Amino acid sequence: MHQAVGALSRLPTSDDAGERVELTVFSASWRDRLADSADPLPDGVGWIDRRIPFRTLNRAWRRMEWPPIEMLAGSAFDVVHSPEPLLIPSRDAACVVTIHDLDFLDHPERTEREARRDYPRLVRQHAHRADRIVVPSAWTAGEVARRLEVPPGRIAICRHGAPDLAPRASIPADGHLLFVGTLAARKNVAGLIDAYARLVQLRPEVPPLVLAGAMPDGPAPDWRTRCDRPPLAGRIRFTGYVDGPTRDQLYAGARALALVSFDEGFGLPVLEAMACGVPVVASNRGALPEVVGDAGLIVDPDDTEALAGALDRIITDDALAERCVARGYEQVREFTWEASARALCKTYREAVAARGVG
Known part of the structure; x- marks a missing residue:
């Protein structure tokens, strides 16, 4: 507001x-x-x-x-x-x-x-x-x-509107996969972790996953304990709530953003990511396809294999990632x-x- x-x-x-x-x-x-x-x-x-x-x-x-x-x-x-x-x-x-x-x-x-x-x-x-x-x-x-x-x-x-974030010179080769938002059930963090676990099995050198956001009140969800056990132990970082400058640093070091929610009225993190040159993987639910347009990879959040495949493509296909970045810069001008x-x-x-x- x-x-x-x-x-x-x-x-x-x-x-x-x-x-x-x-x-x-x-x-x-x-x-x-x-x-x-x-x-x-x-x-x-x-x-x-x-x-x-x-x-x-x-x-x-x-x-x-x-x-x-x-x-x-x-x-x-x-x-x-x-x-x-x-x-x-x-x-x-x-x-x-x-x-x-x-x-x-x-x-x-x-x-x-x-x-x-x-x-x-x-x-x-x-x-x-x-x-x-x-x-x-x-x-x-x-x-x-x-x-x-x-x-x-x-x-x-x-x-x-799109935030005023400085574009990056390039996608960092050693960058992390990033999620930004509250770690609520509707954000499908469990599905993202399932897909990331598949990716780790397929490609052990996969970048770390950073979950940037606060955990909701109440008992810890089942997926939280999975993150401390093999093959995920040591690969997933929880930041808790992040302020604006910290969030911007996380975008600057990201290989890609994943926001695969079951429901989003808008989906501001994908706009933030595109504004600073981060490739995006987003779900086909809610307003996310409307915001992302053709500037990212769109997947079914219930399809773990498809999500793992999209994450794999965005981190291994440099030409695809660069196309997403270029289209992302064009897309954010609409907002x-x-x-x-x-x-x-x-x-x-x-x-x-x-x-x-x-």
Whole structure:
């Protein structure tokens, strides 16, 4: 969301319809999160902070739809945009929500406790009440229209922009295979490890596998103990959560990225990888084919042999890897934060018109 706010703030003073766009970020926390942030808000963006525990406020919004944002902010707005699938209560403003994916409907056990309780019950209701719904991909738009029975005309696709990462001079011959993301079940880490184990048996000199992301709360999954036993012992590195600079270093040293999720509303790691010249192996599920295009290898995440074969090809066929890198640079040019910001501005105007605000 921070990137989108920054892109909106960099647009010309007036949007395409000649209307001034003024942004205000609302935050609620006992601590001064934004003031202490290493990534502060852009110039010209307002900030309203209330010292209220966010969990308490979120619970009141979800269960009572109170208090309205105007009461907390001491100001009126034309549009109130929630970065999650549930509306922020408002007296008069047009309301916009963001739906990244619908995994919480299929697998509520993968979400935090409050979302597990509230999302299946409330998201459909709020989607029907929202003036506009923002989604990051055409695939998510189709899922929202079909499964939540929302008219397609009320759904706006605002794709993420590519990060500004420096291209690499070449693919490192001694680079690692890389996964970036939370080590959650829907990311199919177990399937990736199965495929990597096949690859180790086929090619003992295979590069190490780096899993860059936090492990979800709860008992360790079965695949975790496998990584400490032959033939995988010593070959797989777990980094835990990584910050931006560490993530960039991991991309710089990667032979290839593998993201073979069962479901992705967008799949930002593949865009990050392509932006800095890392070949990509991705699954054919969710929005991943839409983001990767023809710039990577697309596989069925349930087919271990196909996944192992794709990983083998990307690390042994230098010509293929270089073609993927070249096409990746072309593909990321289709994803800009300016285009996303303009799509958001258009969405806000449509929401205001639908609500009759102003």
